[in-house]
Amino acid sequence: MDIPKDRFYTKTHEWALPEGDTVLVGITDYAQDALGDVVYVELPEVGRRVEKGEAVAVVESVKTASDIYAPVAGEIVEVNLALEKTPELINQDPYGEGWIFRLKPQDMADLDALLDAGGYQAVLESEA
């Protein structure tokens, strides 16, 4: 499983990539593979304030629905509208075109509490 080293991770299989004073959030390669074909994504409202760990989006595959949690507290500032027409981007490019929302963290320092690539790898190994 691909785990890029340029970003942070959660135990619930989201990734968070810092860009300026915002973070881009998506799900990991492992998560998309476990879900299977993604056929629908319920995106959050732009402007919504969210707490760390709050369910903010839903990714539905053919077989199941999965909540996507905010990795840190903040405000949703952008959502990936391309997923409305092409939800399969999450399968095809989970770390790039398949991003789900952009969050402006209350405090960028909150990201330090997340896992790095090595820490996330360890989570996957403990689940295996």
Next chain:
Amino acid sequence: MRKTPLYEAHLRHGGRLVEFAGYALPLQYTSILEEHLAVRREAGLFDVSHMGEFWVRGKEALAFLQWATANDAGKLKVGRAQYSMLPNERGGVVDDIYLYRLGEEEYLMVVNAANIAKDLAHLQALAKGFRVELEDASERTALLALQGPKAASLLQGLTDQDLSQKRKNDVFRARVAGRPALLARTGYTGEDGFELFLAPEDAEPVFLALVEAGARPAGLGARDSLRLEAGFPLYGHELTEETNPLCTPWAWVVKLDKDFLGKEAMRARACRERLVGLILEAGIPREGYRVLSGGRPVGRVTSGGYSPLLEKGIALAYVEEGAEGPFAVEVRGRAVPAALSPLPFVPLK
């Protein structure tokens, strides 16, 4: 977990195994969507060896089956098959089944895997009054389903029988890839196709020969999305011990001009709800979601999922008799508009 004779073959083809009715079976090999579309457009191959097979033989085999099943087994000629149901004495459904007539006094009944023990006990109790032999051959029967518009042409290259002479619901003996098989032009996908009953040791060579000839291995995920799109019931969801089949789109199966167990009870029970097909404006309905009309709950989804052909969420749902649309399905607290759809959801041959 029990293994089917194809367990090793599934692993070698990358099957992701899950437990279903006590068996380790592939949910998917590569992608449920791709496998679904392969069946709609070409040919897919399923391992359905978990299904139960009962042989019914004897002088009173027909009389017994007439009493134990709701369809008219008397209409079955040798070499023909029919969809049917096992009614209970209360007018509900013990199981939905497929019945094949192989000889003058010889029938094969295929039942749902999760119901094998229950059905057998039920049938054994009913059989006491008849000169009939009931044999559970589930353990020594492998079953493959080859489904899709290219199923016949693909299978033709591997069998000694002329498939162009075989109609839907025909059943006949044949050799496939050199192995003896019982073939039936039946299935659970809404496509043309064949089901192949085999000895366990022949399952893998026949599976591999069909894959070699171009059939795409397909898993339980596609099997469920295909049957849902085709508007077929799944026991435990649309049909249960409490369901009156006369109140469902499958009422045609029940032949009231003959006697069978529970017929009067079935006839006496009023229909309090009816089964509908729904197509959602957005999102994916799942089993248990509420159906709303004018903001009021009027029913529940019994099977829901994604239709790869419609590219929309679809559901089979029971709604109160008399409930008028427009309907909505409650998806995570939101009422999503849902249009009534005829069954099947998609045009099928």
